[in-house]
Amino acid sequence: MITLDFTKSKDGIIPAIAQDYESGDILMLAYVNEEAFRKTLETGKAHYWSRSRHKLWLKGESSGNIQEIKEILVDCDEDTIIYKVKQRGDAACHLGYASCFFRKVDGERLRIVGKKIFDPEDVYK
Amino acid sequence: MITLDFTKSKDGIIPAIAQDYESGDILMLAYVNEEAFRKTLETGKAHYWSRSRHKLWLKGESSGNIQEIKEILVDCDEDTIIYKVKQRGDAACHLGYASCFFRKVDGERLRIVGKKIFDPEDVYK
Numbered sequence: 001m002i003t004l005d006f007t008k009s010k011d012g013i014i015p016a017i018a019q020d021y022e023s024g025d026i027l028m029l030a031y032v033n034e035e036a037f038r039k040t041l042e043t044g045k046a047h048y049w050s051r052s053r054h055k056l057w058l059k060g061e062s063s064g065n066i067q068e069i070k071e072i073l074v075d076c077d078e079d080t081i082i083y084k085v086k087q088r089g090d091a092a093c094h095l096g097y098a099s100c101f102f103r104k105v106d107g108e109r110l111r112i113v114g115k116k117i118f119d120p121e122d123v124y125k
Numbered sequence: 126m127i128t129l130d131f132t133k134s135k136d137g138i139i140p141a142i143a144q145d146y147e148s149g150d151i152l153m154l155a156y157v158n159e160e161a162f163r164k165t166l167e168t169g170k171a172h173y174w175s176r177s178r179h180k181l182w183l184k185g186e187s188s189g190n191i192q193e194i195k196e197i198l199v200d201c202d203e204d205t206i207i208y209k210v211k212q213r214g215d216a217a218c219h220l221g222y223a224s225c226f227f228r229k230v231d232g233e234r235l236r237i238v239g240k241k242i243f244d245p246e247d248v249y250k
Contacts, residue, residue, distance in 0.1 A: 001233055008176075015140050015154060024149025026198075029140060029205045041230070051133075073151075073226040074235055076218050080154045082226050093201050101198040101207050105166070108126055110199055 005079045006034055013049050014079045018092060021070040021084040027092035028100040030059075032081065044069045046083050063123050065089035091117035094124070130204045131159055138174050139204045143217060146195040146209040152217035153225040155184075157206065169194045171208050188248050190214035216242035219249070
């Protein structure tokens with residue numbers, strides 16, 4: 001059985017980076033606890049622990065933008081993982097962008113460089 | 126001035142993902158506080174906050190494997206960043222691998238898939 005080190009944070013969660021398995025683009029970062037990690041392994045769909053809603057979260061449960069797991073990588077300390085995924089709907093961000101990392105530091109401000117895929121108002125009703 | 130949301134964690138730190146700016150490979154994940162983020166912006170070299178040593182950490186200060194910042198991306202919630210970097214020495218991991226994510230989940234075990242660049246015993250004396 002794969003064991004990860006959930007003891008590093010007080011709440012028993014570790015970061016999970018979702019990365020597009022083809023392009024290598026980083027789509028988002030969220031957190032997993034033991035349950036979310038197990039659910040992901042069982043179902044082949046990315047599950048996280050929602051820190052704001054304090055519950056298990058199947059990514060895409062509202063938007064339909066499921067992340068199919070292609071590969072899971074584990075770091076040297078076993079306290080961070082990468083989900084290599086096929087992102088359904090081509091958008092991971094709740095603001096409608098392909099990636100949550102849609103802005104770059106440009107001097108003293110943030111400049112939008114990411115691609116907008118959908119209007120959140122059409123998706124989250 | 127760029128402001129990030131350091132209030133999400135109790136210790137005022139947020140995750141910073143280091144990604145190779147050319148290949149898109151994810152090299153490591155560490156944490157930054159306000160000071161580490163400012164130092165990175167000022168110097169163009171990746172700085173982190175070491176959770177184990179409780180101090181500002183210039184990546185590569187022991188090994189020489191500095192990360193030159195090419196771009197910094199910020200996520201929608203402003204509580205995670207990506208350092209797109211040129212990794213000096215071609216290895217980010219203290220175990221000598223190119224990436225800290227050198228193992229993949231393979232059934233019930235972890236299988237090494239990453240590239241080993243150096244022997245840690247030769248580097249950290």
